[in-house]
Amino acid sequence: MPRGSSPKRERQYEHIKESELDTGKSTKRAEEIAARTVNKEPARHGESRTASRSSTHDMSSSRRGGQHSHSGSTGPTYDQLYNEAKHRNIEGRSKMNKKQLSSALGH
Template sequence: MPAGSSPKRERQYEHIKDSELEQGASEDRAEEIAARTVNKERARAGESKTASRSSIEDMSSGERGGRRSGKGARGPTYDQLYNDAKQRGIDGRSDMNKEQLQRALDEKK
């Protein structure tokens, strides 16, 4: 958390981090998700010096409530699959469609 964060944001960060850990996220991933969520909320509330346009204009984290989590009826988006493939070092990913990316990721597990 940034220096000077309010106690409320500190509690929010810890709550989100603990929740992610309970869901099986790694310590680093849980910290990243918590920090991003809290920083977005700080920007939306005008508590940060700088804020991206998407942080201010996009729906809030609470309102979004997992809508973009990639666990809906159609699964993860192409971009989510592509980023996962990039992180896992899957070759040829730029030539793959969504179905091919999903298959390559499933095989790589």
């Protein structure tokens, strides 16, 4: 955290860093994610002189909620298809891609 940051931002940084470490991220990566997240908030509120356009005009994480960058991928994953093919003893499954597995299983 930069010098002179508020106690609130310090707490946010530590909380985010700990959360990222709990998910298995390295210390360096957890610190980077925490710093970027905490430093983005002042930009959104007009407190930063050098904020990028994406920092000031994007949708806030709290408003975004459960939205993801991808959409429409509602089918089973490759691993799920492969495990089903294995359970059904489908020949050649190890050389198949997701589309081929789906076709072989009749999905």
